[in-house]
Amino acid sequence: MRALLQRVTHAKVTVDGSVCGEIDHGLLVLICAMRGDGEQQAEKLAARVAKLRIFEDDLGKMNRSVTDVGGACLVVSQFTLAADTSSGNRPGFSTAAPPEQGKHxxxxxxxxxxxxxxxxxxxxxxxxxxxxxxxxxxxTIWLDTADRN
Structure with a gap:
């Protein structure tokens, strides 16, 4: 799985003009399931996100996790994180998990x-x-549960 994390002071997502998710201090997590991913990758990535020390401590160093600072997560599906831009001018998304698997x-x-x-x-x-x-x-931090090179 792939995730793009953004440390935020506020984030919200709306659909058809209605807010469906909103947080203050914490992480916006854009997430994409890739072909071949399973629940184990989702759990591994969640553990990394919860423990990643990207919040400042009292000395201004990034030594605290979202858990440590009492932050929240806004999780948004983002299949375009699977974009393959290696050829041509139009990205391909064939490495993204099929929709049913991606949603799960x-x-x-x-x-x-x-x-x-x-x-x-x-x-x-x-x-x-x-x-x-x-x-x-x-x-802004990029995480991937697999080395896909």
């Missing part, structure tokens, strides 16, 4: 974060979503 793993990932005692809000899988955020830092 997206929901499993969000639940795994909840089981790690994190407050979690979500978007709506496969919906046309508008995401608004205030990136804090800015801090």
């Amino acid at each position: 793993l997206y929901e499993h990932f969000a639940q795994a974060l909840r089981e790690l005692s994190l407050p979690v809000e979500t978007g709506i899988f496969a919906a046309d979503m508008a995401v608004n955020l205030t990136n804090d830092g800015p801090i």
Whole structure:
């Protein structure tokens, strides 16, 4: 699975003008299940997200996790993280998991974060979503559960 994490002071996702997920201090997690991924990858990625030390301590060093700072996660499905731009001018998405599997793993990932005692809000899988955020830092981190080179 792939995730793009953004440390935020506020983030929300809307569908058809209605807010479906909103957090203050925490992480916006854009997530994509890849072909061949399973629940184990979702759980592994959730554990990494919960423990990743990208929040500042009292000395201004990135030594605290979202769990440590009492932050929340806004999890948004983002199949375009699977984009293959190696040829031509139009990205391909054939490495993304099929929609049914992608939805299951997206929901499993969000639940795994909840089981790690994190407050979690979500978007709506496969919906046309508008995401608004205030990136804090800015801090943006890319995570992948597999080396796909």
